[in-house]
Amino acid sequence: MAGTLKLQIITPDRVVLDQEVEQVSACAIDGELTILPEHEPLTTALAIDVVRFKTKGYESAAAVIGGLLEITGDRVRVLSDSAELDVEIDEARAHQAKERAEAEKTQRADKLDVYISEMAIARAVARLKAAELIKRRKHSINN
Amino acid sequence: MANLKAIRQRIKSVQATQKITRAMRLVAAAKVRRAQARVQAARPFTKAVIEMLASAVKEISSVDLSGLPLLHARPVKKIALIVLSSDRGLCGSYNTTVFREALGRIQALQAEGKEVSLIVVGLKAAAFFKSVKVEKLKSYTLLPAIPSVQESKLISEHASALFTDGVVDAVELIGTQFISMLRSRVIQIPYLPASIPNLEAMEQEEHIDAIASEPMSPVRLFEPNVYEVMTKELIPKYLENVIYQALLEASAAELAARMNAMTNASNNARDLISSLTLVYNKARQTGITQDLLEIVGGAEALRG
Numbered sequence: 467m468a469g470t471l472k473l474q475i476i477t478p479d480r481v482v483l484d485q486e487v488e489q490v491s492a493c494a495i496d497g498e499l500t501i502l503p504e505h506e507p508l509t510t511a512l513a514i515d516v517v518r519f520k521t522k523g524y525e526s527a528a529a530v531i532g533g534l535l536e537i538t539g540d541r542v543r544v545l546s547d548s549a550e551l552d553v554e555i556d557e558a559r560a561h562q563a564k565e566r567a568e569a570e571k572t573q574r575a576d577k578l579d580v581y582i583s584e585m586a587i588a589r590a591v592a593r594l595k596a597a598e599l600i601k602r603r604k605h606s607i608n609n
Numbered sequence: 610m611a612n613l614k615a616i617r618q619r620i621k622s623v624q625a626t627q628k629i630t631r632a633m634r635l636v637a638a639a640k641v642r643r644a645q646a647r648v649q650a651a652r653p654f655t656k657a658v659i660e661m662l663a664s665a666v667k668e669i670s671s672v673d674l675s676g677l678p679l680l681h682a683r684p685v686k687k688i689a690l691i692v693l694s695s696d697r698g699l700c701g702s703y704n705t706t707v708f709r710e711a712l713g714r715i716q717a718l719q720a721e722g723k724e725v726s727l728i729v730v731g732l733k734a735a736a737f738f739k740s741v742k743v744e745k746l747k748s749y750t751l752l753p754a755i756p757s758v759q760e761s762k763l764i765s766e767h768a769s770a771l772f773t774d775g776v777v778d779a780v781e782l783i784g785t786q787f788i789s790m791l792r793s794r795v796i797q798i799p800y801l802p803a804s805i806p807n808l809e810a811m812e813q814e815e816h817i818d819a820i821a822s823e824p825m826s827p828v829r830l831f832e833p834n835v836y837e838v839m840t841k842e843l844i845p846k847y848l849e850n851v852i853y854q855a856l857l858e859a860s861a862a863e864l865a866a867r868m869n870a871m872t873n874a875s876n877n878a879r880d881l882i883s884s885l886t887l888v889y890n891k892a893r894q895t896g897i898t899q900d901l902l903e904i905v906g907g908a909e910a911l912r913g
Contacts, residue, residue: 474657476653476654476657477654477758478651478654478758478850478853479647479650479651479758480650481650481653494832495833496832496833506830507828507829507830508829508830508831508832509661509664509665509829509830509831509832509838509843510830510831510832510833510838511832511833511837511838511841511842533842533846534661534838534842534843534846536657536661536664538664543657543661545654545657545658545661545846547758547762548758
């Protein structure tokens, strides 16, 4: 494997991650993509999902709530309104948020409200997915 | 001694006020430090958004920009001003300077024959502009003390909608820029149509890395396509971020202004207490002298 990528995840509040990684996988709005070093320059919109990245063969994830991904040379930049690393996610809170949003969705008739609830569900699901990934990883190490 | 008692009471009440102003000063001082940290924390994002926008703009030459309504300038007949103020008072001249500047701008624009409307942020601005005969498009009050991306999104989406629907032809932002604890400055920035950030000027000011523009570098790909990325993500993000940054700066400036106002108030209270104490002591001394004179006079009279 040749070289590494510099992955930066930036939100308006803070720099969530700034690290050398070997591989990045992300979900763009039109499909999943995996980025290895020397990828060609690309800018794409991200879905509300998980960005996974590998450091020294060790995979971590971050929940990214929409945003943009930009590849320039050996730098991958993710700009998002909100992003959390897997270790930072409060799983219980995400669960509650998901249930609440699902309950709300059934009660709402207005299209916009349903959309808002769906977005809330998507956010919660992304967080849960990231949390799930870290658990599975721990599990596989234990075995 | 009714007079003495009255002075004593006044000293007490001033002391009570001083306690409050001191506490408020401490609170503001702690908050302003955090607000400053937030302004700092927001910088990397701003930098990245501007760099990405600039590189995207570079990619599609200026001929193609006509497909992006938010960047498209048109003759200005109606203009909206976004005025950023605070929800709470007790922050010295913070709000008044913003209002003075805004009024000046409104008059200047009206003199040019343009229709002016307002989007006000903060209770103070909402109250102040009630008496001004200008159309208010929207007011945002009682925003959370810590500005968040959500509010910036609301405001920027509203402004963008007004602009694209043709309700207004331009939007300007008037807010306060935080320079230091003691200094802040009212700024006016043209908001819409969005000006493509001038990277060269930015480089000198903010040390933004120049984008490598090797002639051999492969053409940047945009997924799904460049317009989609620009209109749905990049430009809204950029506009949001301008507001977010302005809100952060304004909140830092407000807290700094409050801290200074409270420092002044505490100092005034201290001066007042010391001069009142002097008056009190003098009155007390006069009272004692008076008493002594009366006793001595009485004794003299008895002896005589």
